[in-house]
Every structure is written in structure tokens, then in C-alpha cells.
Amino acid sequence: MLGEAFSRLGKDKEAENWFKASLATRPDHVPTHLTYGKLLARNITRVIEAENWYTKAQAIAPEDASVYRHYGQFLLDQSRYSEAASKFERAVSLSTPEYEDVVRAATSLRLAGNHRGAERYYKMAVNLKPWESSGLSNLGALYHLMGRLPEAEMKLSPADTVTRENLRRLRNIINLHEEQRRIVGS
Template identity: 30%
Template sequence: MSALTSMRKSALIASVAMALIVGGCSSKKKSISTSSHNGAGYASEQALMESVTYWEKRYKSNRNDRDAALNYGQSLRHVGRIDQSLAVLERLATQASNDKVVLAAYGKVLAAKGRFKQALVVLDRAQNPTTPDWRLESAAGAINDQLGNFDVARSYYDKALLLAPGEPSILSNYGLSYLLEGNLPSAESYLREAAKHPKADSRVRQNLALVLGLQGNFSEAERIARSELSPRQAEANMAYLRTMMAERGNWNKIKKKKRS
């Protein structure tokens, strides 16, 4: 392999995005609900910042406004201001300790902060056992993946799929679970199934491109990557994935599989 080809492939892998459900599982419309990923696509950076500005004004005018605090906290999480989001939602969760919608949002930002075990406890409190929310099941699965509890994570995805059969975001998370474990063929299988769904969004296709690239299928991966997120966003997501995998040695495992 020439140096140019090697550099091209490295650049391609760095350009493909991956984002777990925990970090971006909410609808990013101006009036942000606490529903997890809804398959409706993702707003532009400008729209996200406009959302932060809008809800910040509402929140500052009345910090006890539940809806303003909830949406402001989620808007902050969507633009990566995790510490600030955590402060807002933690305060709100203290005030509304039995509000399952608030608890769901609080659990997600705890996960984004890396407080995974606490996040699982909070998300469990947010779940309604009589009418369970597939989004929370999927979020709990993603957190367990980050803890390295892959079998536990997939049991949550199985529960989520029973509640929402064929939901592409769940299938995508299933694929990412196998990716983090180092099982690329299984990851590709789930991600291809997810990408075929009419509701599949940009992130599902980016995840598929990532897995294809890691297996050496660079032509298809590059074609998908070029149609998706900006290079800056893609590089940030890829860096996050590499950090997660390096912590458990899985990144080296995948590199060895690619060389074999």
C-alpha cells in the first residue's frame, strides 16, 4: 500500500462520524421535547445555537419555569455545553424529583458527563414500568455499552425493539455495541438493516460508513461520508469513539483484525 493510499484511508476513517444514543438521542427542534431520538433528522449548528439563545432568555426570566429549564438544559447538552446543562437539569431534578420527563433528561446529561452508574439509576426512575419508553431502554443500553457491559446493553436493545420493532436508532445502537466489542461483521449487519429503514437519519449512515471503513471497504464508506456531516463534526465524533475504544483495548483489537 502506498503512503498516499494509507493517508487517504486514514483521513477517510477520521472523517466518518459515530455518535452514541446517549449523546444525541433527542429531537433538536426549537421546542425540544424529552423524547429520545425520533428519526426526524438533526438540526444545523445554527439552529441549535438559536435554540440555546431562545431558551436561555426564557430560563433567565424565570428559573422556576419547568419547561424553560428543561428545554434550556437539553439545548445546552445538544451543543456540547455539558457542565452547564448538568447544572441546570440537576437543579430542576431536585425541584421535580418525581417528574419522569425531567429525570429522563437528567439521566442523559449524567451519561454525557460520564457519570454512567448514576445515569442508569436516574433513567430507571424515569422509566414507567406499565408503559415503558423504548427510548429509555435504548439509552440504558448505550450507557452499558460505554461501561463495557455488552450483553447487558443488548438485552436493553432487545426490550426496546419489542416496544418499537425495526426502529433504526435502536438497530444502529445494536450495531455500535458490536463495533465497540470488536465484532465488525455483526456491526455492519445491524447498521445496514438500520440504514435501509425510511426513518434512518444521517447518523445511522455515518455509523455504517465508519464500520465499512474499518473493514477496508473505503469506496462505499467514502461515498456515504461525503454526503453526511461536516469534516469537523465527523472528526470530533471519531475522536470520541477512538477514546472510548482505546480505554478497553478494543481499538487495537480492530486494527489487528484489519491487518490479518
């Protein structure tokens, strides 16, 4: 797709022209809707227009997990966490759950303050890829946020699966959470 190629090269005007030409000949082509929406979303003044392309793609292909995946990422990028979570949850429900979709659903739920929902999806992520250390560290960090410290420690104890980077991330999350508690408490 030429529009996508131009977009990757940073030639947004040319990309947009190709997306429009493609949509003129194939107005029901979902991948074009999604990639055009992604292009428009990079411009803060065109976010509403970008979202319109995602909703059009959803109307054309309401059972396509990739539509919900892309729309969810758009919403997550806009800090619309609850809405993003619902799109990622839908993507997970429409096909065999993909690890990345499950983690994005969990992360969106956590950012929206729905820790119980996030826990369910982080557990699913760990079950999908038990060797993936980020799943364990995310679940451990969530348990810490929920005040469930023994469970947090348990998820982070298998030293052979926890990397230094994940431990650094966990420490940052813990420090941020403690700082937020201090601010709220003062």
C-alpha cells in the same frame, strides 16, 4: 416559552433573561429548569451551572421521567456514560418505556462497558419496535463486541429489516473494535 424560542434562534443572552424571569415567577417550573440547563450546557464554561439546574429539576420532580431523560442526555453529551445510563434507566422505570429512552440507556451502558446491561436494553428496544432496523443492528453490533458472532449474524440476517445505513454503521463499529484490539495487542 420565550426563553426556549430565543434559544432556538441562537439568541442566548435574551433566552437566559427570559429563563431567569420565568424562574423568578415560577421557581418550581420543571420545564424551565430543563431548557435553561440545556441552554447553559452549550457553553463549556457553564456546564457545572447547567448540571445544577438538572439536579434542581430532579429535586422538584423526582418521579418525572422527562427530568431523567433530559439529565441523562446532558450526562451522555458530557461522556459520563455510567451516570447517563442510570438516569435513562430511571426514566424507563418511571413510565411506559419509550423506545428512545431504552436505546439511550442501552447505548450509555455499552459506552460505559456494561455489555450485559446494554444487551438487556437493546433487547427491550427490539421488543418495543421490532420493525425498527436500528434496534436489530445495535443488538447485532453489541453481540459482535461481546464475541458472540453467530448471534450477531442472526440479528442482522433479516435482509428486509436491515438498511444499508445500518450495515455501514455495523461495519464501522466492527472496524473500530478490531482496530482497538490491534492497538491493545501491540
